[in-house]
Amino acid sequence: MEEWVGFKWHEYITRHAMGEFPEHAIQLKDEARTLGVLFRALGGDPALSLVVAEPRHFRTRRRFLQKLAGTHKKFELAWRDEQSLRLPDRLALFPSKHLNRDLYLWLAALAAQGECTEEDWLTGNQAMVQTLLGRWPGLEPVYQRLVRNSLQWRPDPTTLPDAESRREKAIRQALIHPGSVDTLPEADSDPWPVIIWLYPTMTPGKLTAQVIGDDNMSSKPGGLEKKRKRRRAERVDAFDKDQGLMLFRLESLFSWSEFIPVDRAGDDTEEEDADAVADDMDMISVSSDRRESSSAIKFDLDLPSEENDDLHLGPGIHLPEWDWRSQGYREKFCCLQPMLSKDSVPSPLPDHLSRSAMRLRRQFSALKPLRQWERRQIEGEELDLDACMEREVQHRRGIGEIDQKLFRRCKQNQRDLACLILADISMSTDTYINNNQRVIDITRDGLQLLSEALQASRDPFALFAFSSRRRDHIRFHHIKAFDEPYNDVSRGRIQALEPGYYTRMGAAIRQATRLLQGRHEHQKILLLLTDGKPNDLDLYEGRYGVEDTRMAVQEAHKAGLTPFCVTIDDDASEYLPYVFGSNNFVVIKDPVQLPLQLPKLYMNLPR
Known part of the structure; x- marks a missing residue:
């Protein structure tokens, strides 16, 4: 009973804290083909794949209900790199399916103009918006509708401290009048995400070479690659198998992580829920310690010796x-x-x-070459009797010009x-x-x-x-x-x-x-x-x-x-x-x- 009440309470608090409209949600997989066609039609790189974006961490100022529910710490935002265009898996921010679909279309169109970096995130997005609206004026009404609704989703500047309020006003001005803001005022926390802009490429953590999944590229026009997430990674010396999954500390009630010993060298692991656990983890810890899998056989793909090779x-x-x-x-x-x-x-x-x-x-065998006789040839393997008789008739009738094609030859129809x-x-x-x-x-x-x-x-x-x-x-x-x-x-x-x-x-x-x-x-x-x-x-x-x-x-x-x-x-x-x-x-x-x-x-x- 206590578990049921806790689950219902969590469901209620989370639903009210999210501030979304699930009944008007739009899934990326349903719009993938349209987005792919639009992206390439507006000049986007045809080699880029359409992939689900990974959540980004933001240190924003949250309301009490959001803190209580533990929401609004991570956001799925649009970005692109040299291999893929990444869009949110689901959009339910606006109280209309039409608006949520327009947001997908706008992000795909904006991404076709290029990508932004950490240094030019503010000015780069404004420049891309100006370029896009300049090339395709028909998108102006769509952009204005998205700006009006996204401003309602953002925090009210009057409720924020002075530094954060100045920054929020600058972002609002950049949205309403693209190109009018050159610098963003500094503040202690991160700015509330701008859902109609692109964000810089996400970089892996300390272990840049270890990318979990996402190693395949899709190039189907409008295709959506399977959901593969990239995560931050760190290298550790070894896992302490004697330590439990969680140390019970009071400050750990709302935040805790766990180690799951997944054997990278083998295909199997004793953890049946390893995939599900990894999907919820933000940091993947990689260790070269092999004690947990000492009984496994590690195969090497080195080439065979010369005497055993072909x-x-x-x-x-x-x-x-x-x-x-x-x-x-x-x-x-x-x-x-x-x-x-x-x-x-x-x-x-x-x-x-x-x-x-x-x-x-x-x-x-019906496609085999067939032998065919070509009649009335100047040269050939034997005389063409019909052609010879016609020539004799022409000669006796005194016709001046006589046909000289008196032979036939066999040709193989290949x-x-x-x-x-x-x-x-x-x-x-x-x-x-x-x-x-x-x-x-x-x-x-x-x-x-x-x-x-x-x-x-x-x-x-x-x-x-x-x-x-x-x-x-x-x-x-x-x-x-x-x-x-x-x-x-x-x-x-x-x-x-x-x-x-x-x-x-x-x-x-x-x-x-x-x-x-x-x-x-x-x-x-x-x-x-x-x-x-x-x-x-x-x-x-x-x-x-x-x-x-x-x-x-x-x-x-x-x-x-x-x-x-x-x-x-x-x-x-x-x-x-x-x-x-x-x-x-x-x-x-x-x-x-x-x-x-x-x-x-x-x-x-x-x-």
Whole structure:
């Protein structure tokens, strides 16, 4: 009973202290597509993702009810950096859904003008507001409505001490008349947040290299990336396991934190609620102490010894890499190593694929080149009897000009097309999608069935696979070249593929582009099979990896190739439209169907 009364009391106090209108709340996930389109239409960087903003701490002057409820210490505010645009997860500040939606639209439009820093937060926001209203005067009524309602949400200057009152008046004047305030008067506490302005980029705490989550970038127009929070972090020597979760002190009743020993080196932890606890924590403490997980096995991804590794084909190929920060190439930055499986043995087609392969061979055999006779040629393999008889008739009738095209020749009607299939075999393909099948198993089956189909159509094709471990070791596995027959040797190499390492996708695409450029066919298709985003250990993650891959795809287009991506990644629609284009990729929702879907996709690609 006491617990129920306490819960209801807390619910009542919090609801009145928040000062929000939950019945008029607008969720970011519902407006994500519209906001993404608006942001890019007004000139925003198309590579930025739309992500939920993390709460910021403010040391503001709070009313008694807010102190009692423990609210208004953290605020979700809009900001952007070089990788993402971050907006509040939910808006319920105004007593109208229309106004709350307008606030989302305004923040997205303002963010399209740029970002602000700690030094120019006041003047920068005013300048961006002036620029936005100057370019798009139709937003003026929206801005005025938001200013009027946000001023009602702010504290009354007459109730504040002198210094804070002068500062609040300056902020109000900057909102009503943008560009009229150059400096902000100083005060002891933080100013009440300005909800219609952008804020500087949030920086991690002491441990800047440890960013919890948020390492993936979304580039889908209007897409909303999954909610990942960044938190301040600190490094500690070790956790004292003998100390309880909370020391009972009177001053700790309203503020306390706890240590949860989450094992970073393993995937599992004994704390079932570790995710929920971490979601509520503002400071993540990281320790190198391994006493709590001494029984766990820590795997290392170091490369195997040379005698246990696959065969290296040559010294390696140096390739450039695109650095989007400097907007230039790093010449000879990557080393791609062609490799050949040492453990592969010639193998027939697996029994479980025989029936599907037989059906595909029948379908694709209709695409085989057909022999056709071309009549009435000046030169040819044999005489065209009809043309000869017509000439004789013309000669006897005394017609002056006689047709000299008296031969016929046989021409093979070929499909002028070549395809290079590039498969991602990084460590993520070792994931099980059902009880007994891994992603790599499905990839192997897909390569085998597609190869059987292409063999029947007689289209020239090549097979390669790739993985990577940093820029100096990109593994490019040779399965079948264009000039090699597809036989049991190639089938054995496919079956010998094993997952490992990471996905430096840009270098693999560049090498595949070079191989395809050597073909004489009119249409050249680069078909990429993958299960996730480009990533590697040395900064090749997030926007860097996506931008390099996108540049490699653009290079392939300029070379006259047709790059196409087939993936089973559920989140692919967030970044693949930016990398490959909206019509040059497909997401297979059911990974088990990949082997059967690949030949169908290939048949439609030339169209």
